[in-house]
Amino acid sequence: MPVSHGRASGRSTQGPSATFTGTVFMDPVLQASGIAVNDVTFTPGARTFWHRHPGGQLLIVKAGRGLVVLRTGQVIAVEAGEVLWTPPGEDHWHGACPGSLLTHTAISHGQTEWQEEVTASDYATRTEGS
Numbered sequence: 001m002p003v004s005h006g007r008a009s010g011r012s013t014q015g016p017s018a019t020f021t022g023t024v025f026m027d028p029v030l031q032a033s034g035i036a037v038n039d040v041t042f043t044p045g046a047r048t049f050w051h052r053h054p055g056g057q058l059l060i061v062k063a064g065r066g067l068v069v070l071r072t073g074q075v076i077a078v079e080a081g082e083v084l085w086t087p088p089g090e091d092h093w094h095g096a097c098p099g100s101l102l103t104h105t106a107i108s109h110g111q112t113e114w115q116e117e118v119t120a121s122d123y124a125t126r127t128e129g130s
Contacts, residue, residue: 015040019114021123022046022095035109042066042102047095049117055109057086059094066102067126068094069118075126078102093118098127 015024024046029037034055039062050071059068061082068076068084071091078084078094086092088109095118096102 015046019049019051019112020046021049021117024048029105035107036112037105037107039103039105042096044096044100045098045123047118047123048093050091050093050115052089052091052113052115053086053108053110054088054113056088056090057109058107059084059086060105060107062103062105064102065097065100066095066104067097068092069126078104091115095123 012025012027015026022045023043025041027039027041029039031037042064047067059078061078061080061084063080065077065079068078068086069092070076076084077097094102094104
């Protein structure tokens, strides 16, 4: 039985530019068959590319302010203490607001299916007033 005491061994890694815009740090918490648990910290303005998870994704917001944006155009503002479930196969992206860090625990079910980058203009449109 895999057990984590809050963080897997190793160092924080920077999120790859092929799937993240801006500076993002990832700390693995637990990896098991078909599931990945990571603490992710986004610097202001940093965000994921569009993506989806075949088994869904649970986000537990730990600090800061950010957004989760769905392909439908729905924008969900998030802050510490909030928990979100992205259903299986739903296209989305998430990241920090322009003036805040964002840290969340991401529990991803299945291999993440990465898509295109969120453009600067799309990010700016979604974060107006944030």
